[in-house]
Amino acid sequence: MDATVIFTVNGQKTTVITDPRRSLLDVLREDLHLTGAKYGCGEGRCGACSVIMDGRRVLSCITPVGEANGKTIRTIEGLADGDSLHPVQEAFLEVGAMQCGYCASGMILTATALLERNPNPTDEEIVKEMNVNLCRCNGYTKILQAVRRAAEKIRR
Ligand code: FES
Numbered sequence: 001m002d003a004t005v006i007f008t009v010n011g012q013k014t015t016v017i018t019d020p021r022r023s024l025l026d027v028l029r030e031d032l033h034l035t036g037a038k039y040g041c042g043e044g045r046c047g048a049c050s051v052i053m054d055g056r057r058v059l060s061c062i063t064p065v066g067e068a069n070g071k072t073i074r075t076i077e078g079l080a081d082g083d084s085l086h087p088v089q090e091a092f093l094e095v096g097a098m099q100c101g102y103c104a105s106g107m108i109l110t111a112t113a114l115l116e117r118n119p120n121p122t123d124e125e126i127v128k129e130m131n132v133n134l135c136r137c138n139g140y141t142k143i144l145q146a147v148r149r150a151a152e153k154i155r156r
């Protein structure tokens with residue numbers, strides 16, 4: 001049965017009337033046309049669908065949209081401040097931490113949630129946090145460099 005779900009997405013209060021068991025990813029992509037979060041595995045194993053919910057990274061493919069009721073969601077579309085990219089986006093571009101780019105939105109949001117909680121993580125903490133995020137292009141070395149660089153930018 002459909003329910004009303006009210007949440008804030010990238011600063012905008014948003015109401016959807018839908019089956020609350022649908023995935024948050026499906027609602028973001030299909031209903032709200034926010035296609036930055038990607039469908040990879042659909043079962044919580046690749047991180048391509050990562051978004052930030054109340055400051056924490058969630059895997060939106062396995063998060064029922066009903067769980068987002070009353071919450072604040074950030075997607076890659078809402079990360080930049082007008083024309084100014086977020087420091088994590090800047091760092092990924094500067095380092096060239098993207099090849100096909102399919103994993104990039106999830107990587108950037110996962111790193112953003114980490115660095116907002118802990119702007120000075122060790123490499124081990126970065127790897128632990130980003131462990132679920134898979135890059136099929138095997139760009140892990142540059143991704144780690146980009147997260148380190150983003151951390152420096154955020155601390156400055
Ligand atoms: S699509 Fe969500 S974790 Fe893979």
Ligand code: FES
Nearest residue numbers: 099103135136137
């Ligand atoms: S850049 Fe292609 S999957 Fe990561």
